[in-house]
Amino acid sequence: MKAEAHQLDHEPVLLQQVLSFLSPKPNETYLDLTAGYGGHAEAVRFMTDNAPAVLVDRDNMAVTYLQKRFVDKNVTIMQSDFLSASQKLAEQGNKYDLILADIGVSSPHLNIASRGFAIKYDGPLDMRMDQSQSLTAETIVNSYSEDDLIRILKQYGEEPRARSIAKAIITARPIHTTSQLADIVAKQFRGYHKVHPATRTFQGLRIAVNDELMQLEKAIPIWVSLLKPGGRLGIISFHSLEDRIVKKAFTERSGDRFDAELSVLTKRPETADKNELVFNPRSRSAKLRVAAKIKK
Numbered sequence: 001m002k003a004e005a006h007q008l009d010h011e012p013v014l015l016q017q018v019l020s021f022l023s024p025k026p027n028e029t030y031l032d033l034t035a036g037y038g039g040h041a042e043a044v045r046f047m048t049d050n051a052p053a054v055l056v057d058r059d060n061m062a063v064t065y066l067q068k069r070f071v072d073k074n075v076t077i078m079q080s081d082f083l084s085a086s087q088k089l090a091e092q093g094n095k096y097d098l099i100l101a102d103i104g105v106s107s108p109h110l111n112i113a114s115r116g117f118a119i120k121y122d123g124p125l126d127m128r129m130d131q132s133q134s135l136t137a138e139t140i141v142n143s144y145s146e147d148d149l150i151r152i153l154k155q156y157g158e159e160p161r162a163r164s165i166a167k168a169i170i171t172a173r174p175i176h177t178t179s180q181l182a183d184i185v186a187k188q189f190r191g192y193h194k195v196h197p198a199t200r201t202f203q204g205l206r207i208a209v210n211d212e213l214m215q216l217e218k219a220i221p222i223w224v225s226l227l228k229p230g231g232r233l234g235i236i237s238f239h240s241l242e243d244r245i246v247k248k249a250f251t252e253r254s255g256d257r258f259d260a261e262l263s264v265l266t267k268r269p270e271t272a273d274k275n276e277l278v279f280n281p282r283s284r285s286a287k288l289r290v291a292a293k294i295k296k
């Protein structure tokens with residue numbers, strides 16, 4: 001599959017807030033765990049005077065783009081899920097001044113129909129960020145038990161109609177495309193809806209396909225261990241399930257306790273301002289939390 005150049009556009013969210021809270025300084029090293037199309041990375045690197053940086057992404061399309069954008073020998077690009085990459089960097093004993101994770105999907109995921117993430121485009125039921133992985137949304141939709149579908153839709157999609165949707169999916173099998181699935185789910189709802197009624201179902205499936213919450217939960221403690229004293233860790237999340245994990249992880253490691261490792265720099269999560277909401281509507285659900293590693 002070849003993507004058109006414009007389909008690879010991705011506007012980095014909350015960029016000013018990221019720069020203001022991470023506050024990159026010349027010569028500070030940078031680890032970007034979801035480097036995507038390099039918008040945050042380029043701005044951070046500019047402020048560090050192009051100090052050494054490691055850019056990670058699990059998506060082949062993003063990695064190919066990063067390899068063209070960053071040809072500097074100070075940049076190491078890793079194609080990997082961020083949990084495995086973090087484990088590897090920790091085993092190597094590496095430490096960083098600045099760490100950023102801008103989790104979730106990129107605009108190209110949503111703009112390219114064949115990736116199967118978008119409700120509004122007809123495509124295969126794929127939803128894999130790493131296309132070399134075997135599990136797809138199609139496998140889940142067509143082979144998981146009713147109980148497992150209900151669990152995924154409830155836990156990851158926070159879908160109140162998980163039961164009726166799971167039943168409808170099982171009755172309609174086999175389902176091969178995003179449009180088929182969106183129509184089956186929409187039939188379980190009546191009346192007017194501001195957002196497509198299958199939005200929660202798509203979210204749930206996407207999180208399950210990419211094991212997103214497990215990745216985040218297990219990776220945050222490693223990110224804290226990868227910070228140099230005084231280093232800053234920023235995490236941007238796009239829905240409450242992720243933000244809850246980030247908030248809990250920061251709270252458990254900060255505050256008035258003898259073993260506190262972090263000092264939380266964002267009293268409340270940072271969100272998009274009016275301007276950003278206008279030129280980048282995808283920023284509307286973005287929340288940034290930043291913490292600094294306490295110097296001991």
Ligand SMILES: C[S@@+](CC[C@H](N)C(=O)[O-])C[C@H]1O[C@@H](n2cnc3c(N)ncnc32)[C@H](O)[C@@H]1O
Binds near residue numbers: 034036105129
């Ligand atoms: C919101 S985009 C990041 C955009 C980036 N900050 C930029 O400025 O272009 C999220 C990226 O994270 C990647 N991603 C999401 N979860 C991941 C994971 N667990 N491991 C590695 N990459 C992940 C996706 O493939 C996607 O490219």
